[in-house]
Amino acid sequence: MFMIVPCRMTNQIFPLITILMPIRNEAVFIERGLQVILAQDYPRRRMEILIADGLSTDNTRQIIQDSSLSHPQLNIRILDNPSKIVPTGMNIALQQAKGEIIIRVDGHTVIAPDYVRQCVEALQRTNADNVGGKMNAVGSNPFGKAVALATSTPFGIGGGRFHYSDEEEWVDTVYMGAWPRQVFEKIGLFDEELVRDQDDEFNYRLRAAGGKILLSPAIKSEYMVRGSPSALWRQYYQYGFWKVRVLQKHPRQMSPRQFVPPAFVMALIGSAILALLPVTRPLSPVLPLLYLLANLSASVITSAKKGWKHLSYLPLIFAILHLGYGLGFLVGLVKFADRWSDRRGKVPDWPHEGATV
Secondary structure (H helix, E strand, O other), rough: OOOOOOOOOOOOOOOOEEEEEEOOOOOOOOOHHHHHHHHOOOOOEEEEEEEEEEEOOOOOOHHHHHHHHOOOOOEEEEEEEOOOOOOOHHHHHOOOOEEEEEEEEOOOEOOOOOOHHHHHHHHHOOOOEEOOOOOOOOOOOOHHHHHHHHHOOHHHHHHHHHHHHOOOOOOOOOOOOOOEEEHHHHHOOOOOOOOOOHHHHHHHHHHHHOOOOEEEOOEEEEEEEEOOOOHHHHHHHHHHHHHHHHHHHHHHHHHHHHHHHHHHHHHHHHHHHHHHOOOHHHHHHHHHHHHHHHHHHHHHHHHHHHHHHHHOOHHHHHHHHHHHHHHHHHHHHOOOOOOOOOOOOOOOOOOOOOOOO
16 A cells, blocks of 8 residues: 655746546446556645546546546546547547646546646656556455566566566666657557557657657556456457457567467467377377466465465466457457557547547
8 A cells, every 4th residue: 555645846937747548338447547646755746637538337437527527627538438448538638638738547546645746757867658556466365466476477478577576677668658748749559449459559659759758656556456366367359359459450560478478378289189089188288287387376476475374366367368368369369360460459649530528
C-alpha cells in the first residue's frame, strides 16, 4: 500500500496535466482510483481527469459523479466510448485533452501519491517521449496473489522488463505511459483495431519515429491482476490473438521471445500426432515432460522466494500464461490469414474526428 504524503512541491512551474482513464464496469475499483488521484502531491488546479467510459452497465458512472460532486476542485469529465475498448477510449479522450503532458491511468491500477509528479520530472529530466514504471502486480485472493508472482518472473512473462526490472533504463515499452502532448501530434493516436496490444504497437511507432521510452523505478503503481483461471486465460488468449495483427503491421516489432509460446503449442500438437503412430509413440511424451519439469522447477523456485502457499497455484498459472497466449496467436494466424498486406489498420490522425462526448 502507498502512504499518502503532503505536497512538497513549491515555487515550481507545473505543466498542465491530463489524466486519461479508459474504463468499463469498474465499480469495484474506480472510487479508490479517484481517491489516489485526489491525493496526488501535484496542484489540483493543474490537472484534468478525462474518463472514457465504455458504456458501463454497473454503477461506475454514479460513483464517478458522486466523487466529482464531493471534490469540485477536481476537473473530472466523463466521455462516452461506444466501442467499449481501450484504444477508442484513449483516442476519444486524447482529442478532448488540454494538457501539455498526457498520463494514462487504468481502472485496475492504484497509483502512488507522487505518481504524476514523478512522471513529469522523468520527462523533463531525460527528454524521454514516454515514461512509465514497473508494473507492481497485486492480487485480491490466493489465486490472484500467485498470478502477481508468476507475471513478475521471466519464466512467466519472458523479457518484458517493466514486469520485474527495478533499474532506470531505456526500454521498448512501459506500463500505462506518460507522454508530452506533441508525441501524438507527431505519430498519431492509438490503433483502434487492436483490442489488446495497442500499447506495444503505439510504442513501436514511437521508437520507429526516433522516440525514447524510459522505465523509471520512481514511478510507482499497483496493478490488480485477474483473480480466476478463466479471466486470466481470456486475457492472455487475447494478447496472443491480437499480437498477430501487430506482427502483420510491424514485423520488426516482434522479438524472438514472443514466438516461443505459439511454437510451444505447435510442438505440443506435434507430440499428440506422434502419439498416434506406433513408431513415434515413445517420443510423444518427451516435450510435455520437459515442460512439466521446467514449470515445476520455476514454481518451486518462485515459491521458495515468496512463500510456499503459492506452490499449489503456480504450475496452473504458468501453463495458462504460456498456452493461452500461444493458442491465441495460432488462432489469430488463421483468423487474419488474409490481412498480411493490411499494415495501416485503423490508426487515426491527430486530431481524431468523430469523438462522442
